[in-house]
Amino acid sequence: MAAMNDQIRRLLPDLSRYRGMRVIAAMSGGVDSSVMAAIMADAGLDVVGVFLNVWDYSREDVQRHGTCCALEDSYDARRVADHIGIPFYSMDMQAQFRRDVIDPFIADYEHGRTPNPCERCNRFVKFGALLQVADQLDAAFVATGHYVRRRDDATGVHILKGSDPRKDQSYFLATTRRRQIERILFPVGHLEKPDTRKLAEYYGLPTAAKQESQDICFIPAGDRIRFLQREGATAGFVPGDIVDTEGRVLGQHEGIAHFTLGQRKGLGLANGPWFVVALNGETAQVTVARPEMALVQGCTLQDVSWIHAPCADAPLEAKVRYQMQPARCRVHVCEDRFELRFDVPQKPIAPGQVAAFYIGDELIGGGIVSAVC
Numbered sequence: 599m600a601a602m603n604d605q606i607r608r609l610l611p612d613l614s615r616y617r618g619m620r621v622i623a624a625m626s627g628g629v630d631s632s633v634m635a636a637i638m639a640d641a642g643l644d645v646v647g648v649f650l651n652v653w654d655y656s657r658e659d660v661q662r663h664g665t666c667c668a669l670e671d672s673y674d675a676r677r678v679a680d681h682i683g684i685p686f687y688s689m690d691m692q693a694q695f696r697r698d699v700i701d702p703f704i705a706d707y708e709h710g711r712t713p714n715p716c717e718r719c720n721r722f723v724k725f726g727a728l729l730q731v732a733d734q735l736d737a738a739f740v741a742t743g744h745y746v747r748r749r750d751d752a753t754g755v756h757i758l759k760g761s762d763p764r765k766d767q768s769y770f771l772a773t774t775r776r777r778q779i780e781r782i783l784f785p786v787g788h789l790e791k792p793d794t795r796k797l798a799e800y801y802g803l804p805t806a807a808k809q810e811s812q813d814i815c816f817i818p819a820g821d822r823i824r825f826l827q828r829e830g831a832t833a834g835f836v837p838g839d840i841v842d843t844e845g846r847v848l849g850q851h852e853g854i855a856h857f858t859l860g861q862r863k864g865l866g867l868a869n870g871p872w873f874v875v876a877l878n879g880e881t882a883q884v885t886v887a888r889p890e891m892a893l894v895q896g897c898t899l900q901d902v903s904w905i906h907a908p909c910a911d912a913p914l915e916a917k918v919r920y921q922m923q924p925a926r927c928r929v930h931v932c933e934d935r936f937e938l939r940f941d942v943p944q945k946p947i948a949p950g951q952v953a954a955f956y957i958g959d960e961l962i963g964g965g966i967v968s969a970v971c
Contacts, residue, residue, distance in 0.1 A: 628743065903964070916953050
């Protein structure tokens with residue numbers, strides 16, 4: 599390994615406080631998690647690599663699976679672990695992944711919701727399973743390759759957006775429980791993607807030039823409709839009417855699974871533009887509206903959790919889509935009902951998606967959109 603120069607040294611986080619501690623490295627076979635594991639091993643942490651096998655990719659009709667957690671990725675993760683000299687284990691998580699991610703994904707599309715499988719995988723599979731492994735192996739922490747930053751002070755653990763705004767993944771951690779967050783490290787969250795590649799090259803990692811996955815991990819070919827049909831989401835493919843907000847029939851469709859709230863393209867309607875504003879799983883009806891009628895003021899939330907609960911006058915912002923810029927909002931609580939209200943109306947909000955709350959760059963919590971209001 600080449601001598602470390604000043605440029606490389608500046609890219610490394612200060613992990614001295616964790617030196618000698620055992621940490622479980624969640625290794626997906628990608629460059630981000632590979633660099634994460636290498637950084638920690640280099641800093642003197644007792645690193646154990648773990649790969650989660652969540653899906654049988656042999657059933658997929660693709661030449662190269664190209665997603666996280668495929669068999670090729672398990673092989674890549676093992677090669678990285680061997681290269682940096684750490685123990686490595688592969689865990690079969692297919693049954694839990696099916697129960698906590700795949701089945702809810704299918705049910706949501708049958709009922710007119712738009713699920714976020716990455717959020718559920720983080721909350722129920724990755725952090726749930728890996729923290730159990732950490733307990734079994736007497737590990738203090740689990741580490742991931744997420745582009746988020748962690749800061750500890752007298753008030754506890756704080757989660758901040760990743761330094762690279764193009765790669766920030768804090769949104770997907772919004773529903774992670776505080777007791778989980780307290781035991782998770784994010785060694786690459788301060789990096790920009792080109793810097794991660796530089797470190798991968800410096801450490802000589804086999805994944806240094808590996809391309810990123812873009813698709814949902816269990817739909818590597820990117821064909822969501824084909825996947826849902828194959829997996830038996832029959833209720834999502836009942837033909838029905840496309841109507842406007844006055845109930846006038848504008849056209850027909852082949853199933854609500856083809857649509858998401860806020861969708862504009864591919865509706866096949868005259869005199870557009872139109873936006874999808876409601877999906878009814880019971881009647882198989884799709885409701886559309888003109889752009890000026892499609893804006894919404896807020897939504898109700900379920901499964902809300904706080905890393906740090908906000909004060910009443912906190913300058914709270916929220917995003918209800920990954921690519922959305924956080925917008926000023928307020929949260930009203932009545933018994934166990936949470937209502938999110940934006941100061942300025944927003945594009946249509948899809949039930950099933952994550953609502954992530956921020957104060958400045960800090961992620962303070964989140965929930966799942968249950969209905970638009």
